[in-house]
Amino acid sequence: MDLSGNPFITDQALVSLSLNCLFLSEIGIRxxxxxxxxxxxxxxxxxGNLKSISMNGIGIPSIDLCFxxxxxxxxxxxxxxLSNSFISDELLCLVAEACLPLTKLVLSRCFCYTFDGIYFLFSKYQSLTYLDLEGANFLNDESMMELxxxxxxxxxxNLSLCSKLTNSTFFNLTKNCPLLSIINMERTNLGVEEFPTEIVVNxxxxxxxxAWNNxxxxxxxxxxxxxxxxxEVLDVTYCSHITERGILGILKSCLHIRCLEINRFEGIKNLEIDFELPKLEVLQAEGLGINDEALTLIGKRCCRLSHLNLEGCLNVTARGVEGVVVNCKALKEMNLRWCNNVSVDIVAWMVFSRPSLRKITMPCGSVPTVNQRNFFLRHGCLVCKG
Incomplete structure (x- = not known):
C-alpha cells in the first residue's frame, strides 16, 4: 500500500491500517x-507480514528509541x-543485528552514517540484490573494494553523486559482482585513474x-x-569528452543496444553510422550537431527505431526527418522541439506517412491549434507544442 505524498495520513490512520489489513506486505509513506x-x-x-517499507526524512531532528x-x-x-534521512551507524548496526531477510536497501542521499556502519551492515546481509547509496560522498575506490x-x-x-569513485570502482564492480545487471554511476569521477591490470568480462x-561524468x-x-x-541501455548524457569515435566503437562492440542516450555531447559534431543496428529502439540525441545525411543513415541502419529525440538539433531539416520517417516503420515518438530549420508543415505529412507514430513534438516553438490537435488525434497521433 503506497500512501506517499498524502498530507492527511496520521499515525493513528497508519496503525489502524496495519491492524485491519492482516496481509499488508508493503507500506510506502514518503x-x-x-x-x-x-x-x-x-x-x-x-x-506481521510486512515485506517492504519506504520512508524519508527520518532522523529530523533525531532518531527515536522506539524506531x-x-x-x-x-x-x-x-x-x-530510508531515502533523504539522517541515519547513524548505530541505526545501521541495529538493522544488521535484526537478522532480516533483507535483499533491497536504499540509503539514497542519506547523511550522518559512515563506512563503518555500512561495512558492518553488508557483512550481515550478503544476500543484498539491490543497493542504492546515491550521494555517499565518503566512499572511495579503496572502501568500495572492501565492500x-x-x-x-x-x-x-546506484552510486551516483559519489564523487570520489573512479574507473577502479567500475571495473571492481563488474569483476566482483558477477550478477550485476544495472550500474548507475552518474556524476562520479569516472574517467579518472588508470585502468586495472585485470579486466574481467561481465x-x-x-x-x-x-551521465554527467566530465x-x-x-x-x-x-x-x-x-x-x-x-x-542494452547506455546513458552518457553530458559526457563532454566522448567523441563520435567512442560512440561508434560502443555500437560496434555492443550489438544488443536498445537504448542510447547521448544528449548534449560537445564532442559529437556528427554521427555517421555505416553499419546495421537492428536492435536500437530509442535514440536520445538532444542538442547534437548531426545533419540530414547522418540522420538519413540512422533511419536506414536502425530499422526498429521507435523513439527519437532531436530537440535542439539545429542542423536537421525536413529532408533528414523524412529520411527517418520513411525508413523507420516502427517509429512511435519523435521530438523536434527547437529544430529551427524544420518547417512545421512537415508534421501533417509525418502523421499520414507513418501510421505507427503516436506522439510528435513540433519544431520551432510551434503550437498546434485545437482543431489540428483533434484532427491528428483522430489519426492516432498526439501532436504537442514545440
Missing part, C-alpha cells in the same frame, strides 16, 4: 508530514528504503547510466563496452 517515527514503529510492530527497536519485530522485512567482498549477489547498484550487465573519454567507454558485451 512525504507524509503527519506520520512520526512512533507511528512507523507501531506499524512495523503490528504488521530503532522496531526492526527487531519486522522479521520478514526484505526491502528497506564488494559482501556484494556478490547484487543485480542493481556478460550480465545490461544497463549503464553514466572526465569520461573514448578509451574508458570502449573498455566499458568490452567488459559489458551484452549491454
Amino acid at each position: 512525504d507524509c508530514d503527519f506520520i512520526t517515527q512512533n507511528g512507523i514503529a507501531l506499524a512495523m510492530l503490528k504488521s 530503532k527497536d522496531s526492526f527487531a519485530y519486522a522479521r520478514g522485512l526484505c526491502e528497506l528504503d 564488494t567482498k559482501f556484494l556478490g549477489n547484487l543485480t542493481f547498484t 556478460p550480465r550487465v545490461k544497463s549503464l547510466y553514466l 572526465s569520461l573519454n573514448d578509451e574508458c567507454i570502449k573498455k566499458a563496452a568490452y567488459v559489458c558485451p551484452n549491454l
Whole structure:
C-alpha cells in the first residue's frame, strides 16, 4: 500500500491500517508530514507480514528509541528504503543485528552514517540484490573494494553523486559482482585513474547510466563496452569528452543496444553510422550537431527505431526527418522541439506517412491549434507544442 505524498495520513490512520489489513506486505509513506517515527514503529510492530517499507526524512531532528527497536519485530522485512534521512551507524548496526531477510536497501542521499556502519551492515546481509547509496560522498575506490567482498549477489547498484569513485570502482564492480545487471554511476569521477591490470568480462550487465561524468573519454567507454558485451541501455548524457569515435566503437562492440542516450555531447559534431543496428529502439540525441545525411543513415541502419529525440538539433531539416520517417516503420515518438530549420508543415505529412507514430513534438516553438490537435488525434497521433 503506497500512501506517499498524502498530507492527511496520521499515525493513528497508519496503525489502524496495519491492524485491519492482516496481509499488508508493503507500506510506502514518503512525504507524509503527519506520520512520526512512533507511528512507523507501531506499524512495523503490528504488521506481521510486512515485506517492504519506504520512508524519508527520518532522523529530523533525531532518531527515536522506539524506531530503532522496531526492526527487531519486522522479521520478514526484505526491502528497506530510508531515502533523504539522517541515519547513524548505530541505526545501521541495529538493522544488521535484526537478522532480516533483507535483499533491497536504499540509503539514497542519506547523511550522518559512515563506512563503518555500512561495512558492518553488508557483512550481515550478503544476500543484498539491490543497493542504492546515491550521494555517499565518503566512499572511495579503496572502501568500495572492501565492500564488494559482501556484494556478490547484487543485480542493481546506484552510486551516483559519489564523487570520489573512479574507473577502479567500475571495473571492481563488474569483476566482483558477477550478477550485476544495472550500474548507475552518474556524476562520479569516472574517467579518472588508470585502468586495472585485470579486466574481467561481465556478460550480465545490461544497463549503464553514466551521465554527467566530465572526465569520461573514448578509451574508458570502449573498455566499458568490452567488459559489458551484452549491454542494452547506455546513458552518457553530458559526457563532454566522448567523441563520435567512442560512440561508434560502443555500437560496434555492443550489438544488443536498445537504448542510447547521448544528449548534449560537445564532442559529437556528427554521427555517421555505416553499419546495421537492428536492435536500437530509442535514440536520445538532444542538442547534437548531426545533419540530414547522418540522420538519413540512422533511419536506414536502425530499422526498429521507435523513439527519437532531436530537440535542439539545429542542423536537421525536413529532408533528414523524412529520411527517418520513411525508413523507420516502427517509429512511435519523435521530438523536434527547437529544430529551427524544420518547417512545421512537415508534421501533417509525418502523421499520414507513418501510421505507427503516436506522439510528435513540433519544431520551432510551434503550437498546434485545437482543431489540428483533434484532427491528428483522430489519426492516432498526439501532436504537442514545440
